[in-house]
Amino acid sequence: MSTPIASLDTPAALVDVPRMQRNIQRMQQRMNSLGVRLRPHVKTSKCLPVIQAQIAAGASGVTVSTLKEAEHCFNQGISDVLYAVAIAPGKLSQALALRRAGCHLSVLTDSVQGAQAIVAFAKEHGERLRIWIEVDCDGHRSGLAAEDPALIDVARILIEGGLQLRGVMTHAGSSYELDNPEALQALAEQERALCVRAAQRIRDAGMACPDVSIGSTPTALSALNLDGVTEVRAGVYVFFDLVMHNIGVCQADELALSVLTTVIGHQQDKGWIITDAGWMAMSRDRGTQRQRHDFGYGQVCTETGEWIEGALVTGANQEHGIVTLGGADSADLATRFPIGSRLRILPNHACATGAQFPDYHALDADGAVHTWSRLHGW
Amino acid sequence: MSTPIASLDTPAALVDVPRMQRNIQRMQQRMNSLGVRLRPHVKTSKCLPVIQAQIAAGASGVTVSTLKEAEHCFNQGISDVLYAVAIAPGKLSQALALRRAGCHLSVLTDSVQGAQAIVAFAKEHGERLRIWIEVDCDGHRSGLAAEDPALIDVARILIEGGLQLRGVMTHAGSSYELDNPEALQALAEQERALCVRAAQRIRDAGMACPDVSIGSTPTALSALNLDGVTEVRAGVYVFFDLVMHNIGVCQADELALSVLTTVIGHQQDKGWIITDAGWMAMSRDRGTQRQRHDFGYGQVCTETGEWIEGALVTGANQEHGIVTLGGADSADLATRFPIGSRLRILPNHACATGAQFPDYHALDADGAVHTWSRLHGW
Numbered sequence: 001m002s003t004p005i006a007s008l009d010t011p012a013a014l015v016d017v018p019r020m021q022r023n024i025q026r027m028q029q030r031m032n033s034l035g036v037r038l039r040p041h042v043k044t045s046k047c048l049p050v051i052q053a054q055i056a057a058g059a060s061g062v063t064v065s066t067l068k069e070a071e072h073c074f075n076q077g078i079s080d081v082l083y084a085v086a087i088a089p090g091k092l093s094q095a096l097a098l099r100r101a102g103c104h105l106s107v108l109t110d111s112v113q114g115a116q117a118i119v120a121f122a123k124e125h126g127e128r129l130r131i132w133i134e135v136d137c138d139g140h141r142s143g144l145a146a147e148d149p150a151l152i153d154v155a156r157i158l159i160e161g162g163l164q165l166r167g168v169m170t171h172a173g174s175s176y177e178l179d180n181p182e183a184l185q186a187l188a189e190q191e192r193a194l195c196v197r198a199a200q201r202i203r204d205a206g207m208a209c210p211d212v213s214i215g216s217t218p219t220a221l222s223a224l225n226l227d228g229v230t231e232v233r234a235g236v237y238v239f240f241d242l243v244m245h246n247i248g249v250c251q252a253d254e255l256a257l258s259v260l261t262t263v264i265g266h267q268q269d270k271g272w273i274i275t276d277a278g279w280m281a282m283s284r285d286r287g288t289q290r291q292r293h294d295f296g297y298g299q300v301c302t303e304t305g306e307w308i309e310g311a312l313v314t315g316a317n318q319e320h321g322i323v324t325l326g327g328a329d330s331a332d333l334a335t336r337f338p339i340g341s342r343l344r345i346l347p348n349h350a351c352a353t354g355a356q357f358p359d360y361h362a363l364d365a366d367g368a369v370h371t372w373s374r375l376h377g378w
Numbered sequence: 379m380s381t382p383i384a385s386l387d388t389p390a391a392l393v394d395v396p397r398m399q400r401n402i403q404r405m406q407q408r409m410n411s412l413g414v415r416l417r418p419h420v421k422t423s424k425c426l427p428v429i430q431a432q433i434a435a436g437a438s439g440v441t442v443s444t445l446k447e448a449e450h451c452f453n454q455g456i457s458d459v460l461y462a463v464a465i466a467p468g469k470l471s472q473a474l475a476l477r478r479a480g481c482h483l484s485v486l487t488d489s490v491q492g493a494q495a496i497v498a499f500a501k502e503h504g505e506r507l508r509i510w511i512e513v514d515c516d517g518h519r520s521g522l523a524a525e526d527p528a529l530i531d532v533a534r535i536l537i538e539g540g541l542q543l544r545g546v547m548t549h550a551g552s553s554y555e556l557d558n559p560e561a562l563q564a565l566a567e568q569e570r571a572l573c574v575r576a577a578q579r580i581r582d583a584g585m586a587c588p589d590v591s592i593g594s595t596p597t598a599l600s601a602l603n604l605d606g607v608t609e610v611r612a613g614v615y616v617f618f619d620l621v622m623h624n625i626g627v628c629q630a631d632e633l634a635l636s637v638l639t640t641v642i643g644h645q646q647d648k649g650w651i652i653t654d655a656g657w658m659a660m661s662r663d664r665g666t667q668r669q670r671h672d673f674g675y676g677q678v679c680t681e682t683g684e685w686i687e688g689a690l691v692t693g694a695n696q697e698h699g700i701v702t703l704g705g706a707d708s709a710d711l712a713t714r715f716p717i718g719s720r721l722r723i724l725p726n727h728a729c730a731t732g733a734q735f736p737d738y739h740a741l742d743a744d745g746a747v748h749t750w751s752r753l754h755g756w
Contacts, residue, residue: 284662358755
């Protein structure tokens with residue numbers, strides 16, 4: 001059933017739908033067995049059919065990285081939305097409009113300043129916004145440490161300000177730097193324990209803290225127990241990518257996103273195959289650069305998706321990719337990979353590569369291709 | 379006149395229109411004085427008002443990196459279009475449709491295989507396509523060496539196949555690796571001399587080769603003479619960026635593209651300011667990483683555009699930027715850069731950062747803001 005793929009212009013972002021469905025099932029079943037809800041992070045796909053497949057499999061609401069994603073989900077009937085970036089005061093009006101339209105949007109803060117701004121806005125508009133407090137479990141980025149005195153201050157400001165404290169949330173982003181199961185299990189436990197501890201401190205101070213939300217794909221797939229946690233957020237598991245493969249949380253046959261490209265030239269002396277998938281298609285993400293295996297700008301596969309061992313995109317200009325075969329024989333490139341022949345490239349980072357494309361081309365098991373649009377911008 | 383900027387949601391891609399106009403004038407005047415036509419590469423902006431400003435200043439046609447850009451320009455009355463990526467056979471139908479609609483599109487090849495495919499297609503459809511042959515002047519990417527015997531073979535295949543050989547073209551992409559005027563002048567001369575030599579070889583073989591097209595922003599701004607050259611292509615000069623600043627071909631007050639961002643948090647212990655411009659806004663481009671000054675993911679400026687010396691975006695997640703102040707005093711970050719305050723970030727690479735946004739927000743000298751849409755995808 002290669003005809004539909006053959007009709008696609010390149011570069012094109014392909015989604016292997018059976019793999020995606022298996023990835024969704026795998027994560028959902030894991031969360032079910034651990035006794036927590038799954039709230040997928042839709043920043044990876046930004047694509048409604050993907051999100052709908054996650055909801056159909058049992059997900060409880062969504063996590064978003066922009067209010068545009070929130071609006072998009074809400075307009076399609078997905079109401080329980082967590083905007084998981086500390087909200088800028090300038091975005092509160094947009095959040096309020098969503099709330100007033102009926103969206104059960106909740107937003108995030110991690111500071112006294114931020115909490116005060118939200119309270120002031122909510123009082124001005126007479127609205128009882130729902131808020132999460134972000135906890136820092138690994139020094140990765142944002143959030144208040146579980147033992148920070150300010151955690152209690154922020155909770156008190158929110159609750160005394162008339163807001164609904166929905167709970168505490170954290171993201172063990174440093175899991176991307178690990179690549180062995182024991183370290184991942186330890187970080188997953190740290191993520192769980194510190195977020196539960198933060199909730200407990202708020203409760204011990206006499207305030208309600210109903211929810212405890214944690215998550216990253218590597219820790220979600222590594223945690224041995226999630227006692228005290230109510231929900232997990234994860235995003236990239238829906239497609240996986242080479243970064244996740246290096247971390248060790250997925251197999252090669254679980255990588256669901258690839259870029260279809262056409263050979264447009266050769267530099268035989270250098271062992272280069274030139275393709276039409278440059279960084280505009282792959283993105284500039286070099287997430288595997290410091291991992292156990294550096295995949296350059298991507299792993300090269302045949303048109304039907306078999307890895308060509310050692311073949312990588314080793315260079316990228318805007319609309320040119322440079323493919324080298326690694327240790328393999330580089331003779332007769334123009335005969336073996338003629339101009340017009342096609343390859344598939346597995347990306348380092350599915351979130352970044354997907355963002356380069358207005359649409360995915362979704363390949364069903366029967367070879368049918370569907371065009372799935374995705375969001376761009378804010 | 380800060381009101382209009384203050385009303386923008388963040389992150390937003392800002393174009394300083396007076397700077398852009400000066401950049402356009404500078405390059406156009408340089409090409410006029412060197413006696414060559416300028417064919418701007420529109421892959422940088424992918425934005426009609428920018429392209430129209432280049433045409434209004436005297437540009438002769440455009441260079442494009444995708445056929446979507448070609449269609450967009452042609453639909454707006456810009457007819458002389460060079461598609462400067464060796465054409466994949468699968469894209470010839472789209473090129474033909476543009477030609478038949480009246481677009482003076484020319485396309486590119488750098489191989490016997492490619493030339494044969496174009497000739498076969500042209501014969502099948504009875505169309506006299508216009509073709510350039512790509513020359514490799516610096517081992518950077520694609521093209522045939524000026525002395526390669528295949529250069530004459532390709533020219534002969536095209537001409538005997540009934541096509542119009544428009545000329546030879548090259549791009550000294552390795553200029554991005556240089557940072558001193560003498561080396562840039564030497565590379566510019568190499569680019570000129572080798573492309574002129576390739577044209578001469580074709581002419582010496584008894585074939586017409588009317589045009590000689592060269593260019594990259596650094597070499598275009600460094601060349602001392604362009605004897606034998608008929609046109610120059612350059613793209614990023616329209617906005618410039620930190621990579622160009624490191625190369626030494628622009629001043630800080632010529633950088634016309636920046637990203638407006640809002641402070642959303644702090645990690646005072648680490649000296650971090652957290653913003654809402656992560657890699658989704660800045661792109662993952664780290665083009666300054668191996669240059670004389672590594673700007674991380676961007677140089678931080680005040681909301682009105684003054685550089686904050688030493689302040690860089692040193693980390694980026696999808697929707698979070700991490701700003702550090704460098705050697706400067708990092709005390710009281712939350713007081714000095716409160717949540718909700720705004721910064722502007724100068725990007726490493728204007729082509730990559732622009733591509734993350736559906737629109738630019740163009741700032742006139744009088745403070746008025748216009749929304750300029752840009753192309754996304756293929």
